Amino acid sequence: MAQSIQVREFIQTVCEQVKAKRAHAIITNELIAHIEDQTEAYMKSGMDENSAERRAIAQMGDPVTVGENLDQLHRPKLDWIGIVVNIVMWTISGAVMLFGLFLGVATFYSLWTTGQLVFGIIISLGFIAVSLIVAFTVISMFKFISNMLFYRGLASDYKKRKKRGEYYGKY
Amino acid sequence: MKMKVDKSLISGSTAMLILRLLESEDMYGYQMIETLDKQSNNVFTLKAGTLYPLLHGLEQEGIVKSYEIIAENARSRKYYSITNAGRKLLQDKKDEWEIYSSAVNLVLEG
Numbered sequence: 319m320a321q322s323i324q325v326r327e328f329i330q331t332v333c334e335q336v337k338a339k340r341a342h343a344i345i346t347n348e349l350i351a352h353i354e355d356q357t358e359a360y361m362k363s364g365m366d367e368n369s370a371e372r373r374a375i376a377q378m379g380d381p382v383t384v385g386e387n388l389d390q391l392h393r394p395k396l397d398w399i400g401i402v403v404n405i406v407m408w409t410i411s412g413a414v415m416l417f418g419l420f421l422g423v424a425t426f427y428s429l430w431t432t433g434q435l436v437f438g439i440i441i442s443l444g445f446i447a448v449s450l451i452v453a454f455t456v457i458s459m460f461k462f463i464s465n466m467l468f469y470r471g472l473a474s475d476y477k478k479r480k481k482r483g484e485y486y487g488k489y
Numbered sequence: 490m491k492m493k494v495d496k497s498l499i500s501g502s503t504a505m506l507i508l509r510l511l512e513s514e515d516m517y518g519y520q521m522i523e524t525l526d527k528q529s530n531n532v533f534t535l536k537a538g539t540l541y542p543l544l545h546g547l548e549q550e551g552i553v554k555s556y557e558i559i560a561e562n563a564r565s566r567k568y569y570s571i572t573n574a575g576r577k578l579l580q581d582k583k584d585e586w587e588i589y590s591s592a593v594n595l596v597l598e599g
Contacts, residue, residue: 345541348518348567352537355519379538387542391549 325353328375335385341392353378405451412446413439504543505582506533511553511571512579518544518567544569552578 321329329349333342353374360370378384420435506529510521518540525533547553552575559565571579 347565348541349537351517351564351566352519352541354564356537359523377537379536381538384538384542387538388545391542391545 321350322371324372324375325350328353328378328381331381332385332388335382336389336392338389338392341388345388345392349378405447409443409446413443416442502582502586503533503535503539504547505579505586507540507543507547508552508571508575508579508582511569512576515568515570517569521569547575550574 329346332349333345336342336345353371356374356377357367357370360373361367365373417439420438424435506525507521510516510524510528516524518537522535522537522540525535544553544555548555548569551572553569554572555567555569557565557567
């Protein structure tokens with residue numbers, strides 16, 4: 319059954335509050351089914367379809383509040399891809415800096431053979447990777463930082479306030 | 490005449506009432522709201538926006554389970570059923586309510 323604009327808008331606002339995208343389909347189906355049942359009931363009591371639907375949607379409550387309540391339950395999984403990418407990029411950056419440092423020292427002191435230089439860089443890469451893994455695991459335990467890891471927390475908060483009419487200022 | 494009851498009195502026992510409904514039969518969301526409304530003589534008119542977060546929360550804690558049934562008109566409905574943990578929780582809540590309401594009555598009549 320095709321959904322009317324008002325139903326789609328309601329569902330969209332609810333889902334916007336839910337950061338876990340994989341829960342959107344479940345929530346959408348369940349809420350639409352409910353609105354349909356409610357609309358049918360109102361139509362049976364004499365309303366025309368459009369008014370019945372509008373009343374049914376109003377009966378659902380404030381979409382932002384509903385979405386917020388659902389968001390607290392459907393927590394998104396950690397963004398493992400994002401974490402891995404971060405670890406790889408930081409490791410590469412660290413490697414480049416270390417390489418430059420070693421080259422500088424090696425040139426200055428003429429102390430290293432090429433083999434020792436390469437070995438030293440590999441060991442350093444290992445240390446950087448391990449410490450980054452530990453750091454990200456610890457940081458991810460603090461919710462507000464882990465939200466920033468995929469930046470959606472800030473964006474959806476802005477949309478939420480904008481919808482409520484609170485002026486958030488220059489973002 | 491429909492009497493208005495303080496919302497805070499209602500919200501505390503909502504989970505217990507929903508579980509009681511599911512104790513007798515599996516239901517979908519809209520059905521729960523209708524049944525609750527009828528059985529409570531229109532005192533408990535639960536909003537969908539309150540019910541679904543509650544159901545999803547209960548499901549995550551293993552208090553209820555859900556499954557989908559596709560009706561003849563191709564409409565798919567999510568039914569909820571109570572689990573053993575849910576039955577135990579319901580019994581605990583009933584006992585709690587028994588203690589609470591008796592105490593209130595004692596004081597009011599004392």
